[in-house]
Amino acid sequence: FVNGQGRGSGAESAGAVGPNPCDQEDYCCICMDKIQRKKTLDKCQHSFCRECIDSAFQVKSCCPVCMTLYGNLTGTQPRNGQMTVTRQPFGLPGYEGHGTIIINYSFSDGIQEPEHPSPGVGYRGTFREAYLPDSEEGNKVLRLLQRAFQQRLVFTVGTSATTGRSNTVIWNDIHHKTSSHGGPQCFGYPDPGYLLRVQEELRMKGITEEGVSD
Ligand code: NAD
Ligand code: ZN
Numbered sequence: 001f002v003n004g005q006g007r008g009s010g011a012e013s014a015g016a017v018g019p020n021p022c023d024q025e026d027y028c029c030i031c032m033d034k035i036q037r038k039k040t041l042d043k044c045q046h047s048f049c050r051e052c053i054d055s056a057f058q059v060k061s062c063c064p065v066c067m068t069l070y071g072n073l074t075g076t077q078p079r080n081g082q083m084t085v086t087r088q089p090f091g092l093p094g095y096e097g098h099g100t101i102i103i104n105y106s107f108s109d110g111i112q113e114p115e116h117p118s119p120g121v122g123y124r125g126t127f128r129e130a131y132l133p134d135s136e137e138g139n140k141v142l143r144l145l146q147r148a149f150q151q152r153l154v155f156t157v158g159t160s161a162t163t164g165r166s167n168t169v170i171w172n173d174i175h176h177k178t179s180s181h182g183g184p185q186c187f188g189y190p191d192p193g194y195l196l197r198v199q200e201e202l203r204m205k206g207i208t209e210e211g212v213s214d
Helices: 050-059 136-150 194-204
Strands: 038-040 047-049 081-088 100-107 126-133 155-158 168-171
Touching: 038 050, 047 050, 081 136, 100 136, 126 136, 126 168, 136 194
Parallel strands: none
Antiparallel strands: 038 047, 081 100, 100 126, 155 168
């Protein structure tokens, strides 16, 4: 555990000779220049240029000074999955003024990894299609689902409650609308509360639109 007191305590560079430039106010230790468009990380309070820390976080979401981890819970979704997005002009019930976002998920068959219920045993892949309104809020949910997919949170391997089949790719507590019509009973629209509920489910897994605070 390093430097819980934030910057300027002088404790984080044990063994370094002379003052650590990263401790200086308004100095970005990524580009080693004066901070431009300052962004301060919310847990550890270290500051960088916005561009510098954003591109560093693309590689790994941790503070380059103190290594504090930022979010990015990784799930157990098989690694061989694909998520593709297309758009159609037709509207969904309740969102007639908008087009429709169609998400296709596809997983081929594979062998379970150590994080799965039966490592070394084969699992059956799956193909799923899900729908979102092509509205501002629907596109926000899409971005969150794309992050969740990258973090391997949307599916897992286990026993399907619906089909009873074991060793198969199944949903993992982030609900999708797999039907355009029929309402909630059919996993379809209309369902006015759905977009908010799924954002709450995403939030439970650490997926929110706030990455780091300003
Ligand atoms: P599951 O049955 O263990 O259920 C996991 C979650 O998904 C539950 O919260 C459940 O309410 C929800 N869910 C159940 N049916 C759904 C549906 N049709 N659309 C959206 N959400 C649904 O998980 P699972 O086996 O991944 O999902 C079951 C559904 O997926 C079934 O309708 C099944 O026919 C369909 N499906 C399964 C496979 C497969 O290979 N397991 C392939 C294609 C479609
Ligand atoms: Zn830090």
